[in-house]
Amino acid sequence: MGIVGLGAVGSAVAGAAAAMGMRVIATRRRPSAPRPASVEAVYPPSQLPELLAASDVVVLAAPNTEATQGLIGSPEIRQMKRDAILINVARGRLIREKDLAAELARGTIAGAALDVFDREPLDVASPLWDLPNVLITPHTSGFREDYWEAAVELFADNLRRFEAGEPLLNVVDKAAGY
Numbered sequence: 083m084g085i086v087g088l089g090a091v092g093s094a095v096a097g098a099a100a101a102m103g104m105r106v107i108a109t110r111r112r113p114s115a116p117r118p119a120s121v122e123a124v125y126p127p128s129q130l131p132e133l134l135a136a137s138d139v140v141v142l143a144a145p146n147t148e149a150t151q152g153l154i155g156s157p158e159i160r161q162m163k164r165d166a167i168l169i170n171v172a173r174g175r176l177i178r179e180k181d182l183a184a185e186l187a188r189g190t191i192a193g194a195a196l197d198v199f200d201r202e203p204l205d206v207a208s209p210l211w212d213l214p215n216v217l218i219t220p221h222t223s224g225f226r227e228d229y230w231e232a233a234v235e236l237f238a239d240n241l242r243r244f245e246a247g248e249p250l251l252n253v254v255d256k257a258a259g260y
Contacts, residue, residue: 084108084137086153087144087172088124089260091224095141095171096120109133111149134161139169145260146173155181165192171223174199183209186216197223 083099085092088110096106100120113124125133127149134140140162144150154168155178162168168191170177179200186194193215199208202221210216226232240250254260 083139083141084133085121085141085143086130086133086176087142087150088118088121089143089145091171092141092143093118093120095143099139104139107133107136110144130158131161134158134166135163137166138163139167142168142170142172142176144172144176145258146175147259151175152178154178156185159185159190162191164190167192168194169196170194171197174202179208179210183213186210186213189215193217195219197221 083096083104083106085096085099085106085108088096088108092108092110096108096118097120099106106121107123107125108121109125109127109130111127113126115124117124130153142154144153150173153176159168159182168177168182177196177200182194185191187209195217196210197219198221204210204218210218236251240252242248243250
């Protein structure tokens with residue numbers, strides 16, 4: 083499995099994939115950062131072509147930034163194995179949807195599982211709906227049974243921290259975009 087983006091989501095996916103016996107490689111903006119034990123190798127974004135060519139499954143888990151918008155289009159899909167699967171649980175803008183639909187229709191790759199889209203909900207006229215090798219979910223891959231309880235707990239903890247003048251948790255780096 084190749085994972086594009088090795089933050090919290092990418093690392094969790096890597097752990098699950100490794101537990102199932104998959105060899106996991108990844109790309110991330112800072113490849114020298116500590117590598118999760120479940121990941122065999124971490125490459126810089128410039129080595130995306132190598133990751134695509136080597137992976138049976140490619141999971142997009144990167145944030146939507148200027149550097150990642152349109153990251154996957156026809157040229158990148160054509161670098162993948164013919165029997166590869168592309169999974170996007172990140173942001174819809176990472177994929178050029180028209181390119182993906184065309185390549186899937188041609189059989190360039192085996193299929194795609196898509197939880198996010200450039201515009202949501204996915205337009206009823208999108209050719210992705212009619213492709214037999216596409217699984218579409220309604221942007222719910224990040225939910226878990228206790229999602230709302232955990233979200234409320236985080237909010238309450240951050241409110242307490244804010245009122246006490248303490249550092250907040252899960253702060254977005256606006257310069258980085260995530």
